Amino acid sequence: xxxxxxxxxxxxxxxxxxxxxxxxxxxxxxxxxxxxxxxxxxxxxxxxxxxxxxxxxxxxxxxxxxxxxxxxxxxxxxxxxxxxxxxxxxxxxxxxxxxxxxxxxxxxxxxxxxxxxxxxxxxxxxxxxxxxxxxxxxxxxxxxxxxxxxxxxxxxxxxxxxxxxxxxxxxxxxxxxxxxxxxxxxxxxxxxxxxxxxxxxxxxxxxxxxxxxxxxxxxxxxxxxxxxxxxxxxxxxxxx
Numbered sequence: 337x338x339x340x341x342x343x344x345x346x347x348x349x350x351x352x353x354x355x356x357x358x359x360x361x362x363x364x365x366x367x368x369x370x371x372x373x374x375x376x377x378x379x380x381x382x383x384x385x386x387x388x389x390x391x392x393x394x395x396x397x398x399x400x401x402x403x404x405x406x407x408x409x410x411x412x413x414x415x416x417x418x419x420x421x422x423x424x425x426x427x428x429x430x431x432x433x434x435x436x437x438x439x440x441x442x443x444x445x446x447x448x449x450x451x452x453x454x455x456x457x458x459x460x461x462x463x464x465x466x467x468x469x470x471x472x473x474x475x476x477x478x479x480x481x482x483x484x485x486x487x488x489x490x491x492x493x494x495x496x497x498x499x500x501x502x503x504x505x506x507x508x509x510x511x512x513x514x515x516x517x518x519x520x521x522x523x524x525x526x527x528x529x530x531x532x533x534x535x536x537x538x539x540x541x542x543x544x545x546x547x548x549x550x551x552x553x554x555x556x557x558x559x560x561x562x563x564x565x566x567x568x569x570x571x572x573x574x575x576x
């Protein structure tokens with residue numbers, strides 16, 4: 337093989353290699369463009385999907401926030417109503433305590449003011465006054481728990497009521513009224529009248545003792561109410 341032939345073969349081989357390299361370069365460029373286009377399409381698709389998901393999450397979050405705001409507003413309204421209700425309850429309790437104290441004091445003071453030297457008149461007043469005060473105690477029954485069957489008499493002594501709701505009169509009262517109308521009966525009573533007067537004095541003393549006990553009980557009850565109100569106010573201040 338001559339040098340010329342060898343040179344020709346080498347030139348041909350180089351030419352083939354150069355053609356192959358050009359084809360490879362062109363193919364590589366085409367593949368690069370195709371790959372970049374695919375990547376761009378994939379990125380765009382992912383971005384669109386991500387944007388859609390973020391939009392859905394944002395809508396859901398806004399909905400939850402709106403519901404939370406509505407519930408918070410309801411809680412605030414209920415809290416205001418509860419505070420107002422508690423305030424009214426405290427006012428009612430104060431009014432109840434005042435009314436209860438006033439009624440008990442009024443009943444006691446009425447008996448003290450209406451006391452006379454006439455024993456029969458005192459008996460009539462003690463029977464008449466609880467009967468007239470009964471509607472008041474019935475009205476207050478729902479707020480202070482005063483039973484209709486136990487209306488306080490003088491000094492807080494209960495007066496038992498009959499089936500019709502009126503206080504029953506004792507046999508001694510009927511006898512006193514009958515004797516006051518019949519002078520002969522009063523004269524003939526003699527020692528029995530004296531014994532009754534002694535018994536009546538004992539009853540008056542018992543009633544006075546009951547009156548003092550009732551007054552002491554009312555004062556103790558008022559003191560308890562005052563202490564309870566102060567404790568409740570302190571508790572409310574601590575809560576605030």
